[in-house]
Amino acid sequence: MSKPETIETLRARIAYEKARTGYPEGFPALPEIPAQRYVSPKFYQLELTRLWQKTWLYAAHKEQFPEVGSYVAFDGVPGMPIIVVRTDDGFAAFYNTCAHRGGCLVTEKEGHCPGKRLVCGYHAWTYDFEGKLIGVPDQRDFANLDKSKRGLTRVRCEAWGNWLFINADPEASPLADYVRRIAPQLEQFDLDSLVLIDRYSYDCACNWKILMDAFAENYHFVSVHRGTVGLPGPKCAVEHRGTVMALYENGHSRNILPWNDGFEPRESASEETGFSMGMGGIADIETVGPIPRTFITAFTCFPNLTTPVYANGFPLLLFWPTGINTSRMDVVWMGMPHGEAQLPDAWKEKIAQFNVILDEDLTYLPSVQKSAESPAFRSVLVNYQERRIYHAHEQIDRVIGPDLIPPHLRVEPVLAGAIE
Incomplete structure (x- = not known):
């Protein structure tokens, strides 16, 4: 039986990730992902009929x-x-x-x-x-x-x-079974008490998987988020090289991203970084344990839900296909009841700061889609920090059924031994 996860065990894993100088020993090399999975009408149709209609x-x-x-x-x-x-x-x-x-x-x-x-x-x-x-x-x-x-x-x-x-699948396993590996970790957020805080959407000129992939790795932080949490040098708020990930059954996963010293959550935006998730003026979810309070913690519920969880409320990010090369991201904020008719200013500040990060994340995606449609884009090469992407692609194939997917569009299943 594995030892219970604690702040100390996570810090040890973070330290290992920061210190390693090469590819982790024993972790399988990730094969290339066929680029046609992002642009093929055949694959898109399989997703519509065999993926979305068979998952929660x-x-x-x-x-x-x-x-x-x-x-x-x-x-x-x-x-x-x-x-x-x-x-x-x-x-x-x-x-x-x-x-x-x-x-x-x-x-x-x-x-x-x-x-x-x-x-x-x-x-x-x-x-x-x-x-x-x-x-x-x-x-x-x-x-x-x-x-x-x-x-x-x-x-x-x-x-x-x-x-x-x-x-839509009458034969699907119950929802409780489907999320059984991530549900216990989200129980601390008192899901029965959370209310809707805000809802809005972004239309995106890219395949839904290109959109989803952007929120499944931290490798992009020092480039895409140079103006906020990824500021270079000592002003960088996070240490993406220390990321700890967990792959779970059914395509679900978790991401732990450590803060750099001096950048732990605080009540208002820093003049240096202009970024904070804001704690003041918003009701705390008192049942939240130490891990989400210490590290940036995010969960992915396959196929299309990602949530970076915070102790005073958090968004569900939902990625939907609207066409083969278009998608929509719904942002649904959850928090404790605030008892006011209008959205409090503290919540407005928190959401505005988060949207700055979202705007950065979305900036490059239309150009990625254009590149994906060119003959030069033959495959996707993901690295160890991007393994949650490969994990999701493996699950896509499992749900659709590998035998229904043309061989040149399949991904090779290699991560079974890495699932926790």
Whole structure:
């Protein structure tokens, strides 16, 4: 049995990473990733039909459903229009598709279904919150209509704290099993008490994996973040060479990034770096342990959720495909209730400082996409610091099914022995 993880054991791992002078002994060399995975229509179609429809996806926060009948329309993935609705005994999710002629049951992003009914606006076919067809205008005009066979197509919907996830695969393992390696580490953030603080999105001119990759490694800090946390020399806030990563089953992972001396979290932005995650004026999540308070800690929940967690609230970063070479990043902030009608200034400062970092992260991605579409871009060579990227690609292939992927688009599975 492995020893419990502590600040001391992590500091020892960080010290090892800083001190090593070569590739870690015993860690497998990472093969090149075929560049066509980022631009191939064939691979993109496999993702739409075999990846996104078979994994757990964040859909909404329970706070978005103030009463029975409240709904949220999920449109994160092309071909997956889904409605999540609050019922008398929890939540239910269905494809937002009427069984008559495919009309949408709802057309707004969020709203309320009166009378505990889902009514298609096109021809007023009506369904209850079990998805059963209960009303058809002029039913006499349909020959042999069996309403029991014309119900809505149901989608799995399960909760992780106050977060609602959906999965279109009826055979998928329960959400609790899917996240069992990262859930215990996130329990300290009192997920049942966290409320929505803010939500906004960025449209990105790149494949969703190019976007996701940018948030899966720290190798870029000293170049992309030169104006903030990656300032050169003694002003550098973080030590990316000391990064400690953990690879978990189901494609999940964790990233521990140490602060340099003198740059631990503080209440306001430094005049030298202009950066802080801000602690003053925001309610602390008192149950958070020492590790996230000591190191920059981030988790990735495969396939598309990354969250850098802080003891006073944090964002979920969600990466969605909107096309083969376009994507969207949703930023959903969570924190303890602040009891004010408007967003407090302390939260505004925290989010503004974080967005400076996001703007830097997003700067190069459209040009990366253009390069990826050129004949000169034949493969992606990732290093040890970028191993979370390779880990995610391996899981993509496992979910799709390697036999369905053309050989020239597959990645070679080499990381099984590195999963903790």
